[in-house]
Amino acid sequence: MSILYAFLVGGALCVPAQILIDRTKLTPARILVLYVTLGVILGALGLYQTLRDAVGCGVSVPLIGFGGVIAEGVKKAIDEEAFLGIFKGPLTAAAVGTSAALVFGYLTALIFNGKPHKM
Amino acid sequence: MSQKEEYEAKIKAIAPTSPLFKNCLFAFLFGGGICAFGETFRHLLMRIGLESSDAFVQVSVTLIFLSAVLTGLGIYDNIAKIAGAGTLVPVTGFANAVVSPAIDTKSEGWVLGVGAKIFTVAGPVLLYGVLAGTVYGLIYYAVSLFGGGV
Numbered sequence: 001m002s003i004l005y006a007f008l009v010g011g012a013l014c015v016p017a018q019i020l021i022d023r024t025k026l027t028p029a030r031i032l033v034l035y036v037t038l039g040v041i042l043g044a045l046g047l048y049q050t051l052r053d054a055v056g057c058g059v060s061v062p063l064i065g066f067g068g069v070i071a072e073g074v075k076k077a078i079d080e081e082a083f084l085g086i087f088k089g090p091l092t093a094a095a096v097g098t099s100a101a102l103v104f105g106y107l108t109a110l111i112f113n114g115k116p117h118k119m
Numbered sequence: 120m121s122q123k124e125e126y127e128a129k130i131k132a133i134a135p136t137s138p139l140f141k142n143c144l145f146a147f148l149f150g151g152g153i154c155a156f157g158e159t160f161r162h163l164l165m166r167i168g169l170e171s172s173d174a175f176v177q178v179s180v181t182l183i184f185l186s187a188v189l190t191g192l193g194i195y196d197n198i199a200k201i202a203g204a205g206t207l208v209p210v211t212g213f214a215n216a217v218v219s220p221a222i223d224t225k226s227e228g229w230v231l232g233v234g235a236k237i238f239t240v241a242g243p244v245l246l247y248g249v250l251a252g253t254v255y256g257l258i259y260y261a262v263s264l265f266g267g268g269v
Contacts, residue, residue, distance in 0.1 A: 003158045010154025010209070011147035017204035018146035022139050028207050028216065029240045033247045035208060040251035044259070052175075057157035060175050061182065062150070062208045066244070070252040078260050086260055090252035094245060097210065100180045101217040101241060104187035109221040109233050112191035 002056050009051075009058035032063055039067020048072075069093045142203050149198070149205030157182055157209075179210050186211035190218040216240035 042048040048068030051059040073093020077085030164174040189195040199206040220239045224232035
């Protein structure tokens with residue numbers, strides 16, 4: 001059942017982005033920034049955690065999940081290390097996704113060549 | 120009416136209206152599909168004994184890996200032409216936005232080419248994620264200091 005919810009909610013989260021692409025001049029990078037920031041806000045309000053319990057990957061796989069994890073990491077780091085946690089939390093939480101993307105990105109660049117751009 | 124406005128009015132009259140509904144439908148189906156795939160994989164991982172929180176992370180890493188391979192093979196970009204935001208919003212889209220410039224800038228060198236351009240999208244996402252996280256952290260810290268039992 002949660003797979004169906006993940007499909008519906010994950011799909012629904014992509015629709016506003018598509019409308020932004022078609023109707024405004026927002027670039028994909030700006031849309032990703034928007035989603036990550038939104039995720040941090042949802043995480044700060046505790047809504048991200050509630051959503052994730054309900055629809056799992058439906059909200060964790062969209063880039064909102066990246067923001068939600070950052071908010072969670074900040075809270076955890078501050079609970080453990082007080083003030084320093086403010087600076088330790090964000091990147092600690094973002095570490096796995098970022099490192100994975102960078103490492104796989106580098107390895108992919110080693111192995112594959114860019115396709116010649118078709119005009 | 121300036122020449123530019125005239126031109127834009129003419130273009131507007133003859134340009135095909137963008138198929139918004141169709142694009143949104145494909146975005147929904149592909150985006151939902153990627154999330155459903157992730158959720159299915161997460162259930163499998165938990166069945167073989169992974170903790171719930173670890174399973175979420177493992178799903179993301181796996182999707183990032185798959186996206187990197189598909190981007191390298193040139194397949195991801197072809198899917199994205201149909202799926203639009205459906206392949207942008209999931210974490211696979213983030214991975215694609217990291218891998219793609221890395222491959223394309225090999226000719227500019229491994230340091231200032233790949234090394235710098237790999238952050239073209241990862242940089243902004245990290246910066247604003249960290250900024251938003253820090254703002255939340257400051258508020259949370261202040262509340263925990265002065266608000267008492269939070």
